[in-house]
Amino acid sequence: MQRQVALIKQSLFDQGYLDEQFMELEELQDDANPNFVEEVSALYFKDSARLINNIDQALERGSFDFNRLDSYMHQFKGSSTSIGASKVKAECTTFREYCRAGNAEGCLRTFQQLKKEHSTLRKKLEHYFQLARQAGPKETARRPK
Amino acid sequence: MTRDQIAEELPNLAESKLTALVVDDSFVNQTIHQKLLNRLGIENDVVTNGKEAVDVYCSGRNYDLILMDMDMPIMNGIQATKRLREMGIESKIAGVTTRANEGEKKEFMEAGLNDFQEKPLTISKLLSILHKLNFYVQT
Numbered sequence: 023m024q025r026q027v028a029l030i031k032q033s034l035f036d037q038g039y040l041d042e043q044f045m046e047l048e049e050l051q052d053d054a055n056p057n058f059v060e061e062v063s064a065l066y067f068k069d070s071a072r073l074i075n076n077i078d079q080a081l082e083r084g085s086f087d088f089n090r091l092d093s094y095m096h097q098f099k100g101s102s103t104s105i106g107a108s109k110v111k112a113e114c115t116t117f118r119e120y121c122r123a124g125n126a127e128g129c130l131r132t133f134q135q136l137k138k139e140h141s142t143l144r145k146k147l148e149h150y151f152q153l154a155r156q157a158g159p160k161e162t163a164r165r166p167k
Numbered sequence: 168m169t170r171d172q173i174a175e176e177l178p179n180l181a182e183s184k185l186t187a188l189v190v191d192d193s194f195v196n197q198t199i200h201q202k203l204l205n206r207l208g209i210e211n212d213v214v215t216n217g218k219e220a221v222d223v224y225c226s227g228r229n230y231d232l233i234l235m236d237m238d239m240p241i242m243n244g245i246q247a248t249k250r251l252r253e254m255g256i257e258s259k260i261a262g263v264t265t266r267a268n269e270g271e272k273k274e275f276m277e278a279g280l281n282d283f284q285e286k287p288l289t290i291s292k293l294l295s296i297l298h299k300l301n302f303y304v305q306t
Contacts, residue, residue, distance in 0.1 A: 046289045050202045058202060066195050096238060100265050101195040104287045 027157045030150050039143050044106030060151045066105045067144055073098045074137060081130065091129065092121040109139045185302060186229075189213040190220045190247065191236040191263075196286070200234055200263070203293050216240055217247025224251060230258050231302065234288070237264035237275055245278045252279035259300045263288055 034040045044059070051058045077094050080087065099114035113136035120128030187209050189200045197213045204211040209232070214220050216239040233251075237244040248260055261282040262275045272283055282299050284292045 043287050043289075046287070047199065049290070050199075050206060052206075054205075055202065062195060062198055065198055069193070069195055096265070097193065100238075100286065101193050103265060104193070104195050104199055106287075 023153070023157045027150070027153045030146075030153065034146060034150065038108050039146060041106045041108040043104065047106065057155075060155075062105060063147055063151070066101055066107070069101055070098060070110075070140060074140065077133060081133065086124075086126045086129070088121040088124055088129075092118055095121065107140075107143055110136060110143060113139055185209045185231045187211040187232040187234060188220060188223065188228075188230040188258075189234050190215075190217060190239070190244065191234070192216055192239040193236070196236065196288075200288055203288060203290060204234075206290065207293065207297075217242030217244060217250070220247050221250050221254070224254065224256055229256075232296075232300070233258050233260045234263050235260050235280070237262060237266050237271070245275055248275070248278040248280060259302075261296045261300070 035044075047059045047062060055061070073094050077091060077098075080091060080094070095114050095117050099111055099118070102111040102114055113132055117129055117132040117136060120126075120132055185208075187204050189197055189204070189211060191197050191200065191213070192215050197215075201211055201213060212223070212228075212230070214223055217235075218241045220233065220235070221242065235244045235248060239247075242250070244262060244264065248262070251258070251260065259281045260279060261284060262272075262280045263284050263286055264271075264275065265286045266272070266275075276283055282296050284296060
């Protein structure tokens with residue numbers, strides 16, 4: 023079980039879903055907050071779901087207010103960076119570039135990809151945290167090689 | 168980093184009873200920044216925008232350090248920093264933001280910051296802020 027947890031975590035880093043910021047958060051886990059990373063993740067996914075909804079609604083209205091979209095995406099990128107969500111962050115950056123270029127089609131296409139990456143990360147982290155809780159606290163504190 | 172390692176880095180930090188105010192509209196960042204401060208034994212509060220930060224100071228509260236985000240609704244970090252300095256507030260203010268191009272950084276610094284760090288904040292970056300702002304007692 024513990025080895026499985028370690029392998030799952032390693033793959034999340036190897037496949038680029040997470041970056042070193044996630045490890046920084048794990049370093050903050052202690053006896054007072056043994057599930058700190060999971061709690062921050064939950065906050066992130068709650069917050070990002072709200073942002074995705076706002077952007078979805080803005081795009082469905084057909085209104086390409088690039089400034090507003092860029093503002094939403096700035097927030098999204100910020101929180102994705104803070105949790106180490108590397109692929110999601112990259113899509114946020116691409117989206118913002120299309121906003122600055124006033125490229126509506128590029129925004130739409132990138133947003134679909136972003137939602138896909140976000141959903142994939144959510145599922146993978148939920149699975150990881152579930153297994154980590156079953157395995158015990160030692161494994162989550164260990165840095166991947 | 169263990170508390171022993173942190174204590175070696177900054178002698179007497181744990182005994183200095185520093186206080187800090189986190190000013191950020193993101194719940195994710197608020198949580199992380201508070202955790203970082205707690206790890207260093209720094210008592211802290213959080214507000215969600217620049218206006219709330221100004222209001223807190225107007226109410227008579229004071230903090231040694233403010234971690235100020237730039238982009239916030241109602242009153243952003245630049246406006247809040249300027250306002251606090253106009254009020255004569257001498258707390259150390261560290262700008263913490265994802266905006267890192269030279270122009271934006273310069274504008275934020277000129278508003279009255281003492282230091283600037285690019286997000287995401289980490290223990291190392293926070294220690295760097297504390298070092299730079301001389302938040303430790305020389306033995």
